[in-house]
Amino acid sequence: MHTSSPSGLSRRRFLASTAMAALLAASGKAFGDVIRGTQPFSPFDYAPPETLPGGRWYFFSPDEARAVEAIVERLIPADDLSVSGKEAGCAEFIDRQLAGSYGSYERLYMQGPFQKGTPEQGDQSEFVPRARYRRGLAALDAWCRASHSKAFAELPGETRDEILSGLEAGKIELPGFDGRLLFETVLGNTMEGFFADPIYGGNKDMVSWKMLGFPGARYDYRDYVERHNEKLDLPPLSIAGRPEWKTRG
Amino acid sequence: MRKSVLLALAILGGLSAAAQAGDQTDFVTVERGRYLAVLGDCAACHTAPGGKPFAGGVPIETPFGRLVGANITPDRETGIGDWTLEDFQRAMSEGVAKGGYHLYGAMPYTAYTKVTAADNAALFAYLKTLEPVHSEVETNQLPFPFNIRLSLFGWNLLNFTKGEYVPDPKRDAEWNRGAYLVQGLAHCGTCHTPKNVIGGDKNDQFLKGNVVDGWLAPDITGNAHEGIGKWSVDELIDYMKDGANRYDIASGPMAEVVEKSSSQWTDADLKAVATYLKSLDGSPTAPPAPLAASDPRMVAGRAIYEDRCSGCHVGKGEGIAGLFPKLAAAPLVNNADPASLIRVVLAGSRAGATDARPTGPSMPAFAWNLKDEDVANLLTYVRNSWGNAAPPVAAGEVAKLRSELQP
Numbered sequence: 001m002h003t004s005s006p007s008g009l010s011r012r013r014f015l016a017s018t019a020m021a022a023l024l025a026a027s028g029k030a031f032g033d034v035i036r037g038t039q040p041f042s043p044f045d046y047a048p049p050e051t052l053p054g055g056r057w058y059f060f061s062p063d064e065a066r067a068v069e070a071i072v073e074r075l076i077p078a079d080d081l082s083v084s085g086k087e088a089g090c091a092e093f094i095d096r097q098l099a100g101s102y103g104s105y106e107r108l109y110m111q112g113p114f115q116k117g118t119p120e121q122g123d124q125s126e127f128v129p130r131a132r133y134r135r136g137l138a139a140l141d142a143w144c145r146a147s148h149s150k151a152f153a154e155l156p157g158e159t160r161d162e163i164l165s166g167l168e169a170g171k172i173e174l175p176g177f178d179g180r181l182l183f184e185t186v187l188g189n190t191m192e193g194f195f196a197d198p199i200y201g202g203n204k205d206m207v208s209w210k211m212l213g214f215p216g217a218r219y220d221y222r223d224y225v226e227r228h229n230e231k232l233d234l235p236p237l238s239i240a241g242r243p244e245w246k247t248r249g
Numbered sequence: 250m251r252k253s254v255l256l257a258l259a260i261l262g263g264l265s266a267a268a269q270a271g272d273q274t275d276f277v278t279v280e281r282g283r284y285l286a287v288l289g290d291c292a293a294c295h296t297a298p299g300g301k302p303f304a305g306g307v308p309i310e311t312p313f314g315r316l317v318g319a320n321i322t323p324d325r326e327t328g329i330g331d332w333t334l335e336d337f338q339r340a341m342s343e344g345v346a347k348g349g350y351h352l353y354g355a356m357p358y359t360a361y362t363k364v365t366a367a368d369n370a371a372l373f374a375y376l377k378t379l380e381p382v383h384s385e386v387e388t389n390q391l392p393f394p395f396n397i398r399l400s401l402f403g404w405n406l407l408n409f410t411k412g413e414y415v416p417d418p419k420r421d422a423e424w425n426r427g428a429y430l431v432q433g434l435a436h437c438g439t440c441h442t443p444k445n446v447i448g449g450d451k452n453d454q455f456l457k458g459n460v461v462d463g464w465l466a467p468d469i470t471g472n473a474h475e476g477i478g479k480w481s482v483d484e485l486i487d488y489m490k491d492g493a494n495r496y497d498i499a500s501g502p503m504a505e506v507v508e509k510s511s512s513q514w515t516d517a518d519l520k521a522v523a524t525y526l527k528s529l530d531g532s533p534t535a536p537p538a539p540l541a542a543s544d545p546r547m548v549a550g551r552a553i554y555e556d557r558c559s560g561c562h563v564g565k566g567e568g569i570a571g572l573f574p575k576l577a578a579a580p581l582v583n584n585a586d587p588a589s590l591i592r593v594v595l596a597g598s599r600a601g602a603t604d605a606r607p608t609g610p611s612m613p614a615f616a617w618n619l620k621d622e623d624v625a626n627l628l629t630y631v632r633n634s635w636g637n638a639a640p641p642v643a644a645g646e647v648a649k650l651r652s653e654l655q656p
Contacts, residue, residue: 038609043596044656048617220560237556244552245623249545 049239050100051199054092058099059130063151064137065091070153072190074160082211083204085190093193093202094133094186103130125181129189136182139174140167146175199240209236216242275374282375285368288518289434290510294318294355304328304382309355310462312448314391316355324381337373338366343411344401351401353389354408354448363414363433408449423517427525430518431456435510440466440502456529458584463654464501465589467581472531474638475584485523489514492601495570496579498610500593504601512603536583539638540629546641550630553623557615558631566635572610577635587642590628591650594619616655621647 052058057065068091076085085091097103105128117124127135144152144163152160166172167183174182193202195209197217203209209216216236224232235242286292295318297306305320323330329337329347336347344358345351352358364372389396414433416425431437442450443459458468458475468476477485480496487494489511492504499507511519540547555564562568566576576582581589592598595616602609619627621644632639 038599038602038607039611041597041599041609041611043598043654044614044616045597046614046617218556223559223564240618241623242552242556245549245556245626247545247549247622247626 049197049199052096052099052201054201057095059103059133060091060095060098063141063153064133065095066153067137067141067151068094068133068186070155070160071164071186072193074157074164075187075190076194077157082207085194087204088194088207089198089202089204090190090193093196093200094189096201097189097192098130098133104128125178127181129185132177132182132185135177136174136179136185139177139179140182142176143172143174143179197240198238206236206238206242278371278374279378280375281368282371282373284515285372285434286375287510287513288430289361289372289436290506291321292509293505295321301380301382301384303376303379304384305386305388306384308390311353311355311391313395316353317386317388317390319356319388320382320384320386321376322379322382323377324383327383327385328381329376330381332373334370334373337376338369341369341372342413344405344409351398351405353391353398353401354404357436357439359409359450360433360436360438362409362411363429365413368434404447404449407447408445423521423524424528426518427521427523430522431525435522437469441469456526458586460586460588461502463588463592463650465581465584465586466503467584467589468531469526470529470531471527472534472580474531474536475580476531477526477580478531479578479580480527482520482523482527485526486516486519489519489522490516490603491605492603493571493606495575497574497581498571498600500598500600501589504599507601507603512601512605536638537640539633540641542634544629546626546629547633549623550626550628551634553619553627554630557619558627561612566631566637571606572608576631577637579637582632583637583639585640587628587632587639587646588650590631591624591642591647592654594624594628595647595651596654616651621645621651 060068069086072085072090072094073087076082076088076090078084078087082088101107110126110128112126114124114126125132140152140163144150144155148155148159152163155163163172164183167174167179168187170180172179193200196202198204198206206216208214213233214236215232215234217239218234218237224234235244291303294307294309295303295305297304297318300306301322303321305318307318309316309318320328322328325331332340332347339345340347340352340356341358341361341364343362344354344356389398394400414429417428420428438450438456440461441456441459442452443454443457445451456469457472459466470476471478473479480488480494484494484496488497488499489507492499492507492512514522542548542551561573562576563573568575568577593612595614597612597614599611600606600609615624624647625642625644629641631637632642
């Protein structure tokens with residue numbers, strides 16, 4: 001469905017890291033500390049991944065949430081392999097990512113000048129992810145109401161597929177926003193949500209990992225390395241655990 | 250002329266100072282006192298972290314309230330600068346300070362009473378050489394009525410037997426040296442002996458394990474299930490000297506004891522203590538039968554163990570010698586009281602670091618990604634697998650410790 005290169009954040013990452021290195025060299029003080037004796041330890045010292053509890057939308061308005069769910073449901077349709085992207089929680093994943101540091105590209109250099117760039121230069125957009133969704137979904141809604149007299153989420157599946165294909169191919173011009181940028185952003189985020197650890201809101205019940213046979217966030221395989229030519233069928237493991245942790249009976 | 254007189258005076262002054270310093274009961278006695286202070290780990294309570302040596306200020310949380318280690322530098326106003334050897338001897342052997350007031354049992358005079366007068370004299374000689382530090386320490390911060398020192402008179406009647414250690418003629422010198430140290434200056438029983446309701450030692454259960462400040466100081470008698478009965482003398486020595494042997498790594502308060510005290514004991518003293526501990530009768534109480542592997546708590550616990558613990562402690566609880574403690578047949582794991590186990594799983598822990606084992610590996614905290622029930626099931630599994638057998642852990646016990654410990 002989609003063959004272009006992954007969004008080209010590497011250039012910005014590179015620039016950001018170079019700037020950081022220059023800064024460190026200039027200040028002469030690294031973030032690290034010199035440790036003498038034993039390594040420092042304090043009880044209850046942990047840095048859990050930042051997660052948000054479910055049950056609500058953090059960034060999307062109800063209409064935006066419906067639209068995103070209607071998109072991810074078509075990007076990953078329910079079939080005999082897995083549930084749909086919507087049922088797997090991809091919209092919730094995207095919502096929580098947008099509410100966090102990803103939503104503002106906090107880690108990336110986002111000052112101008114913004115130029116079109118070549119395809120090899122990747123993503124050159126001036127819009128951070130939050131703006132892409134807010135503006136892009138508004139533009140999609142306006143386009144759908146103008147051409148189909150309905151919101152995107154109210155359209156039948158086939159029509160939604162046509163519109164998404166049109167956006168991907170650059171054949172549909174949204175009013176006031178680059179439809180292709182919207183499509184690529186949502187597609188990338190949907191895949192991330194489908195395959196990321198369930199603690200981030202998507203990949204509900206580790207559905208994609210079960211589909212692939214991916215054993216999840218495991219640490220150690222020493223007990224298995226010598227078991228050759230054997231299908232292990234290790235159940236997937238989330239950062240939050242797995243269903244087998246529950247006491248049954 | 251005047252110059253040479255001054256010079257002569259200066260030389261004379263220097264000589265007399267040297268003569269005083271060289272007034273040697275002295276160098277040897279002081280050095281012996283220094284070693285005895287390490288042996289008794291006086292610094293644990295009398296040297297605050299980052300503070301001047303022996304200037305006091307270490308808070309000691311007891312079940313009755315807070316006591317604070319006293320300033321025992323030779324400062325005349327705030328330390329023990331105006332004490333005589335007799336005053337010191339009385340504090341050590343009777344728990345009565347200069348001025349006649351009773352000391353609290355946190356100053357383990359119930360053990361120190363066993364220390365010989367000669368050793369007390371050496372200790373006192375060493376303390377006299379310390380830099381005097383002027384620092385007022387309010388040692389008694391107990392709430393009413395425990396703050397009334399007179400109450401200690403009655404406490405002593407019930408809990409205290411005065412008297413120097415009397416060697417057992419049926420045992421050899423090494424055993425007697427070990428008994429003298431364990432019962433006396435090393436004051437092992439202060440943590441490892443169960444306490445009665447008023448905080449006195451239950452001497453009929455000497456060194457059979459006790460919970461102190463949320464840590465289990467385990468049974469260190471020859472009990473093969475909960476105690477150190479399976480450890481050889483050499484393995485006991487390894488533990489005390491290096492902080493680790495093939496079973497276990499010292500952690501929590503014991504890590505401090507190893508770092509500040511037992512790692513610096515002489516090999517002869519280590520061997521004596523190990524020999525004595527090994528000789529202590531392990532109570533014959535039958536270990537409980539392990540839970541069935543099919544118990545739902547065991548099934549869930551096994552899954553958690555495999556996912557969260559086996560990376561370091563290895564699939565069958567064997568650990569990695571010197572780095573990750575062995576959980577199979579570990580006394581601490583088999584102890585009836587799971588306090589320390591719950592604690593290290595929730596809060597993590599760092600092992601003691603010694604010259605022989607300088608790494609001080611630490612275990613991460615799991616409070617953030619294991620629920621109370623998870624911790625309970627996990628520990629129930631660990632305590633009933635690979636030859637271990639101990640009562641199951643309830644989620645409520647975990648919840649209680651979590652709320653007490655979590656900052």
